[in-house]
Amino acid sequence: xxxxxxxxxxxxxxxxxxxxxxxxxxxxxxxxxxxxxxxxxxxxxxxxxxxxxxxxxxxxxxxxxxxxxxxxxxxxxxxxxxxxxxxxxxxxxxxxxxxxxxxxxxxxxxxxxxxxxxxxxxxxxxxxxxxxxxxxxxxxxxxxxxxxxxx
Amino acid sequence: xxxxxxxxxxxxxxxxxxxxxxxxxxxxxxxxxxxxxxxxxxxxxxxxxxxxxxxxxxxxxxxxxxxxxxxxxxxxxxxxxxxxxxxxxxxxxxxxxxxxxxxxxxxxxxxxxxxxxxxxxxxxxxxxxxxxxxxxxx
Numbered sequence: 001x002x003x004x005x006x007x008x009x010x011x012x013x014x015x016x017x018x019x020x021x022x023x024x025x026x027x028x029x030x031x032x033x034x035x036x037x038x039x040x041x042x043x044x045x046x047x048x049x050x051x052x053x054x055x056x057x058x059x060x061x062x063x064x065x066x067x068x069x070x071x072x073x074x075x076x077x078x079x080x081x082x083x084x085x086x087x088x089x090x091x092x093x094x095x096x097x098x099x100x101x102x103x104x105x106x107x108x109x110x111x112x113x114x115x116x117x118x119x120x121x122x123x124x125x126x127x128x129x130x131x132x133x134x135x136x137x138x139x140x141x142x143x144x145x146x147x148x149x150x151x
Numbered sequence: 152x153x154x155x156x157x158x159x160x161x162x163x164x165x166x167x168x169x170x171x172x173x174x175x176x177x178x179x180x181x182x183x184x185x186x187x188x189x190x191x192x193x194x195x196x197x198x199x200x201x202x203x204x205x206x207x208x209x210x211x212x213x214x215x216x217x218x219x220x221x222x223x224x225x226x227x228x229x230x231x232x233x234x235x236x237x238x239x240x241x242x243x244x245x246x247x248x249x250x251x252x253x254x255x256x257x258x259x260x261x262x263x264x265x266x267x268x269x270x271x272x273x274x275x276x277x278x279x280x281x282x283x284x285x286x287x288x289x
Contacts (some may be wrong), residue, residue, distance in 0.1 A: 037235040061213040062235065063267035067256070120237060127237075 018137040020087070025077045030031050031070055035062075040135050043080035043096045044088060049078040051094035097122045108142070118145035169245060169288055173253065178255045179283065193277065201285025204278055209268045219269055219282075227289045230282035244289035252287055 022084040023029065029038055041049065053075045056064045072078070081123045082088075091099035097106075106122055114122055125132040128150070142150040171179055179196070186193045204220045223231040227244035242248040245272070249278060262282075266274035 034238070035233055036238055038161075057267075058212075060235075063212060063264040065264060067260070147235060 018139070020083070020134075020135040020137070021081065022135045025074075027070060028061055028074055031066060031074060032064075037124060039096060039125070041078040042083040042085070042087065042135075043081055044078075044094070044099075045091060046079045046082035046084075046092060048088070048094045048096075049075070049082050051077065069114065090124065109150075113144050113147055116146060166251045170288060171283075174259070174262070175252060175271050176254050179280060182276045182280040182283075186280055189276060195282035196284040198281070198285040198288055201281035203285070204274075205285055209270050212267055217269055219265065221269075227253075227286070243286060245287060246289060252283065260284070 007096075020040040023033070023038045023040045028041075032038060034145075043050070052059070053071065056066055056071065085103050088099055089101065096102060101121075113119065119127040128142050128144045129137050130143050131138075139151055143149055155249065170176070181266075183196065186196075197263045203249045205223075208216045211217045217234065221238055222234050223243050228242055228247040230242055231240035232238070233240060241250075243251055243252075262274055262279050266272065266278070
């Protein structure tokens, strides 16, 4: 019973804090986060990850191909830790930024703050979410370059 | 005069000291063999040709003109930045980053990916050998 209560408390606080578990897999960090922000697996659902991993030769316009062994290990990691919440619900694509919840949360940000060189696109989580690396996307930790806090 | 001579010979030794480790040298030998098979007049890899491969612009995988230097910059002793994501790239020059060009699997992976990104095709054995010869001396 205690465990269940503890589980509920953690779950509720995570939802409130807008947090996801840290991407702590060493191979994932080395192979994926060497080129871009290390998106936490929970930001995309399992079918999205399968799409991503199914075409690394053309990974959003770039060749990110891996050896079969590395590919299989990372596919297992991301699908086993894939998202299954309102964050990823209804997202039928392989883009985190196409999730309905993601779109809703970012809808009020002016284009000029997204297009600027310091940000480039909504794919650069860590450009504004100062604790994105730790899986913390809460509003109190947002600082948009050339704008400031977003609260 | 003696001093100058000594300094010069010391720096020559330092320059010559930039060589591949054993597994990388074995890979270079493989590339040389392949280059010779593809073109009988092949003699040796050339850093100057490698530099041109590295710095010249080509229509890449994304349909835009780019060069290796678009991300790695022209100063390989300094950090670069991923053109698409702004992510910092550690220096490519072995003189500034000892881990570079030491792991054959890593080298093969990045040559495959980056030739595709910049040239929109795989690199030939000659091109790979030339560019690695250029890079090892950085």
